[in-house]
Amino acid sequence: MQILKVGDSQKAACEHCQSFQTAILQLKDVPFSDGNGLAKNVLVGVCEGCGQVILMPHQSTPSVKKQYEVQRKALESRVPAHMIDILNLVSFELSGGTEFVPNLVKFYLHSLSNNSICSSGIAAYLQSELAQGKAQKRLSLKGRQVSEQMAQLKAMTNIKSTTDLLKGIVLKIHDDLLVNRDENTIKQLKSIVAATA
Ligand SMILES: [Zn+2]
Numbered sequence: 001m002q003i004l005k006v007g008d009s010q011k012a013a014c015e016h017c018q019s020f021q022t023a024i025l026q027l028k029d030v031p032f033s034d035g036n037g038l039a040k041n042v043l044v045g046v047c048e049g050c051g052q053v054i055l056m057p058h059q060s061t062p063s064v065k066k067q068y069e070v071q072r073k074a075l076e077s078r079v080p081a082h083m084i085d086i087l088n089l090v091s092f093e094l095s096g097g098t099e100f101v102p103n104l105v106k107f108y109l110h111s112l113s114n115n116s117i118c119s120s121g122i123a124a125y126l127q128s129e130l131a132q133g134k135a136q137k138r139l140s141l142k143g144r145q146v147s148e149q150m151a152q153l154k155a156m157t158n159i160k161s162t163t164d165l166l167k168g169i170v171l172k173i174h175d176d177l178l179v180n181r182d183e184n185t186i187k188q189l190k191s192i193v194a195a196t197a
Contacts, residue, residue, distance in 0.1 A: 004043065004057050012055040014047045022048040023055040030056075032064070037071050039064040074142040075150065077163045080133030083170040087139075090177045094186070096193040102141055103196065107189060108169050109141070113149040113156070117176075117185070122157045125171035126164055139166060 004010070004025050012023040023045025029038045030053055042064055045055025056064075084101075091100040111117040125131060150162060159165045176182045177189075 017049045039067045078135035084137045113152040122168035
């Protein structure tokens with residue numbers, strides 16, 4: 001198999017130009033074949049005549065496949081808007097900015113599912129005032145272990161719905177980090193912020 005590099009060129013058939021054209025190899029974001037989402041930075045051949053992607057070298061297949069799987073594994077749920085505010089506030093206080101939100105939730109998901117943070121109070125949070133509200137904002141978590149850890153935590157807490165479990169996690173974060181200010185966890189999270197900044 002010939003390995004191609006960025007900037008290489010190859011002849012390929014272009015449907016748009018209805019002829020054989022020179023395809024220049026470039027890194028591009030390309031839509032998945034089912035039209036749902038994009039594979040980022042994939043080496044493809046772009047038609048010199050019309051700029052369309054006309055060639056997908058075999059060497060790019062594993063990267064596309066991997067990105068497809070990772071994106072399909074994303075867990076999505078809707079929660080009340082104030083829950084996103086809580087997560088934003090906590091991330092802001094940790095100096096992580098709002099882009100730290102998914103990592104914050106994943107840290108809790110991980111710590112709760114392996115018992116390094118106690119999960120026994122989570123179900124009770126769902127009875128609280130803050131658990132109320134229309135689920136209007138999207139919370140999405142990506143990562144290989146997310147579904148597995150969610151399943152584990154559902155079994156541990158006896159909470160069956162994914163949305164309820166996410167709400168419980170957010171309210172646990174609220175209680176630990178904003179209300180009671182657990183300095184130990186705050187310190188751990190701050191070092192993660194620093195390491196990923
Ligand atoms: Zn073309």
